[in-house]
Amino acid sequence: MLSEKLKYIFDQFQHSAEFSSFKELASGHINDTYLIKTTKKPFFVLQRINHGVFKNVPELIENKVAISNHIKQKLQHLSPKKQKRQILTFLNTKSNASYFKGVEDDYWNLMQFIHKSVTFEQVESEDIAYEGGKLLGQFLTLTSDFDASTLSEVIPNFHDMSFRYREFEEALSKTSEDKLLKAQTSIQIVQDLKIEMHILQTLKESGEIKLRVTHNDTKISNVLFDKKHKGLCLIDTDTVMPGIVHYDFGDAIRTICNSAAEDEANLALVTFNMSYYKAYKKGFLQEMKQSLTPLELQYLPLGAKTMIFIIGLRFLTDFLNGDIYYKTKYPEHNLDRAKNQFKLLQSFTDQMGVDGFRV
Structure with missing residues (x-):
């Protein structure tokens, strides 16, 4: 059952949240992406990276974690009132890795969900x-x-x-x-x-x-x-x-x-x-x-x-x-x-x- 699988994978990461439900986010064309709802906020985004398209998934994940951490460090001196933008925040696994490798040789990473956000498929103005x-x-x-x-x-x-x-x-x-x-x-x-x-x-x-x-x-x-x-x-x-x-x-x-x-x-x-x-x-x-x-x-x-x-x-x-x-x-x-x-x-x-x- 997908819900049980996602809960298991979610719980391999370092967080104190309790899995409640999930929703598939279908905007992407390559990876499988799920919104993980928990009993209290923040929610999370769990993503399976397509190993068929991306041949070296560990390096891909290390790339984006490194960039996210760099931006976070550059902006850490700003107060919340002055910091208007959000930063992608990735969580490590319990073994302190940046991704979890499943039994089917699939790779997963977890990030915090950015609440109160909207996207546009096309520019409207x-x-x-x-x-x-x-x-x-x-x-x-x-x-x-x-x-x-x-x-x-x-x-x-x-x-x-x-x-x-x-x-x-x-x-x-x-x-x-x-x-x-x-x-x-x-x-x-x-x-x-x-x-x-x-x-x-x-x-x-x-x-x-x-x-x-x-x-x-x-x-x-x-x-x-x-x-x-x-x-x-x-x-x-x-x-x-x-x-x-x-x-x-x-x-x-x-x-x-x-x-x-x-x-x-x-x-x-x-x-x-x-x-x-x-x-x-x-x-x-x-x-x-x-x-x-x-x-x-x-x-x-x-x-x-x-x-x-x-x-x-x-x-x-x-x-x-x-x-x-x-x-x-x-x-x-x-x-x-x-x-x-x-x-x-x-x-x-x-x-x-x-x-x-x-x-």
Whole structure:
């Protein structure tokens, strides 16, 4: 019985709470996450990390615990009245480990539940975009002095453009004539943008843009807000690893500024919401601008273009490969997703103007 299993696992951690009931939290697509209700607050969040997706779960958990502890230490001098944001708090097991390994070789971690919080699946206003940007800026600023090289790369080559192009070119060489014909326009876009889409990677590899702690999953649903829609906490830190600031800023912009669903096939409905972009950027720079180098600041908008492009490239590659990675609902689902992202990219580029990408 699931309830008994969860109670057993919950009781392997260091707490004095009494298990009362549980509720599955279904917002994530990878891990199994449960709200553990106890006889008195605080409640807890118990999570099973997907070992099939994440190959080294212990290092993943150590990453996010280390970052959480670092932020907590940075903010410990603030009084509760001045400390408006919340911090993810992880509990150790009774054997003082950061995770519990079950009999089925599954890995679990436990954190305190943040009460009186709300999430949004989509941005509904400029104010929400602004608060989301502000919270990401705070996260990156608070971790800017953390040695990112000590973090494990939980998903190797995640935003490596050269790796993604190699995957694309291999798929291109093996796909059918029919797929080549259907994807002709999208393939040409990928080929035309190859040089520009390597700019950020080249700057990172040369050391001109430094490695930082990055979150790598900055969609708005990973931001907790209070009841007044003020940002509380950035959650879901499973993908915390070394990266550059442009990855996090760009991925957030990609996910909040599309006027349509990610797989909307009617491209007339796909436009880039510039007002949300400006609001998010304003909040982000309010917290982050002093921590950015002039070069990082200069290329920040290119981060948005690059992250929109890379997911389009991945959708296209999967279409050419026969849909082996992303779940699809119909034969050309991944191609529609790719076209969607490339239309979003064009809308963004058109609105930014021909004189380049300026903050």
